[in-house]
Amino acid sequence: MQYQRGRWSRVIEFLIEWLIRISGISAILFVFGIFFFVFKEGAGFLVTKWKPIEFFTSVEWYPTSLSNKRYGILAIIAGSASVTLLAMMIAIPFSLGAAVFISEFCAPKLKEVLKVLIEFLAAIPSVVWGFIGLMIMNPLIIKIFNAPIGLNVLNGGIILALMSIPIIVSISEDALKAVPDSYREAAIALGVTKWQMIYRVLIPAAKNGLLAGGLLGVGRSIGETMAVLLATGHAVQIPNGPLDSVRTLTATIAAELGETEQGADHWQVLFIIGIFLFSITFVINLIAYLVVKGIRIQAGDS
Amino acid sequence: MFSGNFNNQLIKKMKLKHMKQLARNSSSILLGLALIGCGSNNTSQTANQNSSSSKTMIQNAGSDTMVNLAQAWAENYAKVNSEVSIEVSGGGSGTGIAALINGTTDIANCSRAMKAAEQQKAKDASGKDPKEHIMGYDALAVYVHKDCPLEELSLEQLAEIYGENGTITKWSELGITIPGCTSDEIIRVSRQSSSGTFAYFREAVLGEERDYKLGSRDMHGSKEVVELVQNTPCAIGYSGMGYATPEVKMLKISKTLGAEAYAPNVENTIAKTYPIARPLFVYSLGEPEGALKNYVDWCLGPEGQRIVNDSGYVSLTN
Numbered sequence: 238m239q240y241q242r243g244r245w246s247r248v249i250e251f252l253i254e255w256l257i258r259i260s261g262i263s264a265i266l267f268v269f270g271i272f273f274f275v276f277k278e279g280a281g282f283l284v285t286k287w288k289p290i291e292f293f294t295s296v297e298w299y300p301t302s303l304s305n306k307r308y309g310i311l312a313i314i315a316g317s318a319s320v321t322l323l324a325m326m327i328a329i330p331f332s333l334g335a336a337v338f339i340s341e342f343c344a345p346k347l348k349e350v351l352k353v354l355i356e357f358l359a360a361i362p363s364v365v366w367g368f369i370g371l372m373i374m375n376p377l378i379i380k381i382f383n384a385p386i387g388l389n390v391l392n393g394g395i396i397l398a399l400m401s402i403p404i405i406v407s408i409s410e411d412a413l414k415a416v417p418d419s420y421r422e423a424a425i426a427l428g429v430t431k432w433q434m435i436y437r438v439l440i441p442a443a444k445n446g447l448l449a450g451g452l453l454g455v456g457r458s459i460g461e462t463m464a465v466l467l468a469t470g471h472a473v474q475i476p477n478g479p480l481d482s483v484r485t486l487t488a489t490i491a492a493e494l495g496e497t498e499q500g501a502d503h504w505q506v507l508f509i510i511g512i513f514l515f516s517i518t519f520v521i522n523l524i525a526y527l528v529v530k531g532i533r534i535q536a537g538d539s
Numbered sequence: 540m541f542s543g544n545f546n547n548q549l550i551k552k553m554k555l556k557h558m559k560q561l562a563r564n565s566s567s568i569l570l571g572l573a574l575i576g577c578g579s580n581n582t583s584q585t586a587n588q589n590s591s592s593s594k595t596m597i598q599n600a601g602s603d604t605m606v607n608l609a610q611a612w613a614e615n616y617a618k619v620n621s622e623v624s625i626e627v628s629g630g631g632s633g634t635g636i637a638a639l640i641n642g643t644t645d646i647a648n649c650s651r652a653m654k655a656a657e658q659q660k661a662k663d664a665s666g667k668d669p670k671e672h673i674m675g676y677d678a679l680a681v682y683v684h685k686d687c688p689l690e691e692l693s694l695e696q697l698a699e700i701y702g703e704n705g706t707i708t709k710w711s712e713l714g715i716t717i718p719g720c721t722s723d724e725i726i727r728v729s730r731q732s733s734s735g736t737f738a739y740f741r742e743a744v745l746g747e748e749r750d751y752k753l754g755s756r757d758m759h760g761s762k763e764v765v766e767l768v769q770n771t772p773c774a775i776g777y778s779g780m781g782y783a784t785p786e787v788k789m790l791k792i793s794k795t796l797g798a799e800a801y802a803p804n805v806e807n808t809i810a811k812t813y814p815i816a817r818p819l820f821v822y823s824l825g826e827p828e829g830a831l832k833n834y835v836d837w838c839l840g841p842e843g844q845r846i847v848n849d850s851g852y853v854s855l856t857n
Contacts, residue, residue, distance in 0.1 A: 296753065301633070301732040303741075304748045312753065376770055385722045385773040388756065466759075471731070474754035482756050492759065496633030496733025498640050498660060 275515060279508030286502070287509065298473045300493065300503040308506050310513075315475045316390075316483030320465060321458040323394030323479060328401045329451055335402070336409035336447075337435060352407075359403035363463040370396045370468025384480040388470035391479040396464050401454035408453060412446020413439060445531045452525035456518050462487040486514050595830045597625045601635020601648035602735045603760045604677060604779045605819055608850045609648055612838055615846060619837065623830050629760065632735025639822060640664050645831055649820045650677065650735035650779075651742070667825030672835060675844070676853040678803035679740060679815040680780040680789040682768045687717045691791040691800035694744055694814055700775065701727055702745045703752050710773070719772035728764050728776030729755035736761065740777050743815050777815075780804070781851020808853045819852065 295309025339351055374395065375387035382391070420442055424434040440447065462485075470482025471492065490507050497504040599609055606629040613625035630638075635647030640661045653661075653669060661669045681697065683689055689710075696713070699705040709723045710716060716723070729751060730737040741751065756774075758764045764778040769786040780803045783789055791800035794814050807813035827835050837843050844854035 298753070299750050301738075302750045305750065379771070383721055385720065385724050386726050386756065386767075386771050388767070470756045471758065472754050472756045482754075484757075492731045492757070493733060495630045496637055496731075498637045 272515060275508055275511045279505050279512055281500070282502055282505035283509055283512075292509075296473070296475060298489075300506060301496075306502070310486070310489075310510060312473050312475050313484050313486050313489055313510075316469065316473075317459060317485040317487070319390050319476050319479075319483060320393040320397060320469060320485060321455060323390055324397035324401060324458045325451065325455055327394060327398035328405060328454055331398070332402050332405035332409060332450070332454070333447065335406045336413055336450075337440075339406070340410050340413040341431070341435060341439070352410075355403050355406050358399060361400075363400065363461060364467075366396050366400055366464040367467030370464060374468070378480075382480060386470060386480075386482060388468060389480050389482050390469065390476050393465045393469035393483070393485075394479065396468050397458045397461055400461060400464065401457050404457055405450045405454040408450030409443075409447050412443040412450065415446065416442045445528050449525040449529040452521050452528065456521045456525070459521070460487060460514070460518055461485075462491050466491055486510055490514075595623045597623060597646070597831055597834060598628075598638075598644040599625055599646050599648065600628045600630060600638045600644040602632045602650040602819075603629040603730075604632075604650040604734075604736050605648040605674075606760075607781070608675075608819075608847060608852065611846045611850055612843060615842065616834060616837060619842070620833070623834065625834065631731060631733030632738065633733035636661075636822070639669065639824065645823065646827070646835070647822045649822060650817065651739040652818075652820060653822055661824060665824050669822045669824055670826055672821045672823070672839065673818045673855065674821050674838060675819045675847040675855060676808050676816055677819050678780045678808045678813050678853070679736065679743070679777055679817065680783065680803040681792060681815075682765055682776050682778060682783070682787045682789060684717065684719075684768060684772045684774060685786055685788050686719055686772055687788060688715050689713060689790060691793060693793045693796040693798070693800075695796055697744050697792070698746070698749070700725060701729070701740075701751055701755070703750045705752055717772050722773065724773055726771055726774040727752070727755035728767050728771075728774050729757050730761075730764065730777075731757045731759050736778065739817050740815070743817070779851070783851075805853050816853075 291307075291309055293309075293314070294311055295307065296312040297307040297309045298313060299305065299307045335351075335355070339348055343351065370392050371388065374392045378384055378387035378389070378392055384391075416439055420438055421434060424438045425431075429437065465485045466488040469485065469488070471484050471488060472482035473484050474481065476483050490510055493503070494507050497507065599613070601609075606627060609625075609627045613627050616623065616625060632647075632649040632651050635644065635649055636653055636657050638644035639647040640657065642665065653671065658669050661667075681692065692713075696707060699707040707713065708725055710720065710725055711723050730740075737751075741747070741749070745751070756767065758767060758776075761778040761782045764776040765782045765784060765787055768774045768776045769784060780789065789803055791802045792814050793800035801807045801813045803813050803815075808816045821835065821838070823831065823835065826832075839855070847854040
């Protein structure tokens with residue numbers, strides 16, 4: 238006799254399947270929803286009065302001027318880029334070293350402790366990081382580097398690096414763990430030292446995952462708002478060096494959105510900056526995803 | 540040969556299955572998008588007027604310069620009248636005015652006057668003219684680090700330091716050197732563009748037509764300006780005189796180079812000899828009524844004005 242599922246259980250299964258499907262798709266819905274919302278708010282200015290060349294190449298940001306409103310975000314883009322670049326220059330070597338240590342050299346007990354401690358770094362709220370930058374790093378930087386002011390690219394870069402390290406470490410460590418043991422054993426069987434095995438065999442094999450981790454760290458840094466609002470000095474200028482104050486795209490939106498009336502030109506320009514930011518992070522995450530996908534095809538082939 | 544055919548059929552079947560799944564998934568996405576799209580055109584909320592609960596809430600948003608004062612008023616008024624609770628927030632005078640226009644606050648604190656365009660927008664949005672109440676006076680002090688040997692500046696020099704295309708960028712051009720400031724660079728500390736202090740300083744010192752020089756460190760509150768100047772020997776900044784601490788020095792300001800310079804204090808503000816003094820405003824939509832009227836009258840009365848004095852500003856009764 239064939240076993241027939243009852244009608245009720247079939248209905249329930251159907252419903253649950255659709256529920257799970259909708260939950261899964263909701264992520265896509267939210268992303269599209271946010272994109273449409275941001276685009277809708279900025280669309281008016283975008284199609285009528287926006288001058289893209291001036292917007293992206295002028296350093297003059299005077300949205301509240303009474304006589305001469307100018308919307309040029311080059312200096313602010315330079316601010317975001319410089320802080321992110323410095324943060325990655327600091328974070329990536331440290332994260333890579335930490336990931337290699339945790340994956341290859343660590344005793345199992347120490348590994349668990351280290352992983353938990355690194356996750357603690359991720360748990361610190363970003364406004365607390367900003368506060369650390371403002372109150373602790375500010376006088377430190379003035380004293381050590383003899384800088385005129387301690388709220389600058391260096392300050393923001395260090396804080397962002399500390400915030401990105403947990404993400405990069407956990408993804409890199411996963412990437413290193415995913416390299417099959419046969420690679421390691423084959424290399425050691427051929428007589429190389431452990432360090433040679435790591436930088437000649439392991440890291441090239443895991444490079445897609447490491448790159449993806451780095452890109453996600455970049456995405457995190459570009460999108461960070463509160464910490465850089467407090468720690469970079471919030472000055473509209475192209476930095477001449479790491480000791481200059483800058484302003485980031487995110488901080489500009491956070492600082493100025495409250496003062497504008499809905500629908501005013503300034504409001505719409507801020508949303509255009511939001512669209513720009515959204516596109517950058519979207520592209521970075523897309524590249525990271527494609528790069529990670531590269532690993533799976535590679536691993537499948539071998 | 541046979542296995543090749545079989546494989547092709549299998550691949551075709553899997554493609555068909557994938558297409559079906561894709562169709563199902565995209566239809567769910569489209570459904571969801573349609574729901575979001577039909578959803579809201581963002582309408583602004585109405586202000587929190589007399590609710591049905593026993594406590595009346597008054598929303599009070601706006602100037603960072605006045606936020607400590609507003610907080611002190613709110614706390615003391617709660618002792619006088621426990622039926623009314625006042626929620627104070629900052630964000631800058633511009634934020635307060637925007638909130639008044641959007642209808643999300645009952646009264647807005649402003650350290651600058653509302654512009655004609657803003658008054659028109661408020662009238663269009665609510666049907667009522669915004670009513671201006673002057674609550675007190677504030678002198679905008681120019682702060683420098685306590686080790687800075689400078690004692691006074693003229694308005695023109697300030698304009699050259701802060702204004703766009705201004706010519707003064709180094710302390711040595713003013714004829715002084717500051718111990719602890721090796722780069723000699725004048726670090727300008729300013730406010731964020733939604734700040735009434737920012738707007739008033741521009742109007743009083745730079746003139747309405749001139750903008751600030753780019754590259755100033757734009758802080759988010761009156762207290763933050765003083766704190767940054769306190770920690771930075773090369774810095775100069777402007778903020779309300781009520782925010783002074785022993786670690787910073789307030790400069791005397793003269794109207795023109797060589798004229799008599801006055802310090803920012805209560806006497807000079809009342810006598811109007813200090814050039815950068817301004818009234819502190821509170822705006823409501825139309826004449827205030829009920830609980831709001833009681834609150835505003837109390838703030839203008841002796842208790843409220845005593846708090847104005849205690850907070851470091853100049854009260855009306857002087």
